[in-house]
Amino acid sequence: MRVLFIGDIVGSAGLSHLKKNLRKLTAEYPCDIVVANGENVNRKNGITKQEAEEIRYAGVDIITLGNHAFRQQSVYDHLDDCNYIVRPANYPSACPGVGTAEFETAKGRIVVVSLAGQVDLDPADNPFYTADRIVKENSDAFIIVDFHAEATSEKRALGYYLDGRVGCVFGTHTHVPTADEQFLPKGTAYMTDVGMTGASDSVLGAEKSQAIQRFLTKAYVPLDQAEGAPKINAVYADTEKKIIERISL
Ligand SMILES: [Fe+2]
Secondary structure: OOOEOOOOOOOOHHHHHHHHHHHHHHHHHOEEEEEEEEEOOOOOOOOOHHHHHHHHOOOOOOEOOOOOOOOOOHHHHHHHHHOOOOOOOOOOOOOOEEEEEEEOOEEEEEEEEEEEOOOOOOOOOHHHHHHHHHHHHHHOOOEEEEEEEOOOOHHHHHHHHHHEEEEEEEEEOOOOOOOEEEEEEOEEEEEEEOOOOOOOEHHHHOHHHHHHHHHHOOOOOOEOOOOOOEOOEEEEEOOOOEEEEEOOO
């Protein structure tokens, strides 16, 4: 399977850069599915229905979310109705939306899963056991896991835990790409964090002066999304040809 996975789209800078460049990217990297994390696309975090549709129109097949999945209340009905957005599967079943999405390709069925980490994030069920259940329920599918987590240790551990049982485990949430894209020993394509799609002249997509003030003063300083030097961070994996490449555009 050929997978293009786009790191967290942050704000209007990330969305407009994605819209301008994704078709060029998929021309260069032909793929069977494009997945993007979209949980920070709204200027107040989260995602609206319109933003989700714009991401889809840009060329993304499935949108994953994370700890900011429910920041925009207006999207709740859309999360329940649409079949192309996933929030963490290890959140309570009463939450809006679902944790897995199916995508049909000529090469077979793909299941995209969102999982949230347990370290330094909101409480959630153990993602390792949730992944076990989803793997069991979808033994015929090529599974792509977006592990939305803070700790590199938790991410690498889940990667090895699922190695050979899923097609890809790609990490999101920190907005900083790691340099460890690889195929794990049993064949799963893996990268600890794909990074973000947004203003690179920033602190994780936020205005750097405001972020610095937070650390200097400990006071609450609202963070605006930055605009400067937009960049797409992504990872491309061809699991048949055993090609995996980190992309920074
Ligand atoms: Fe996040």
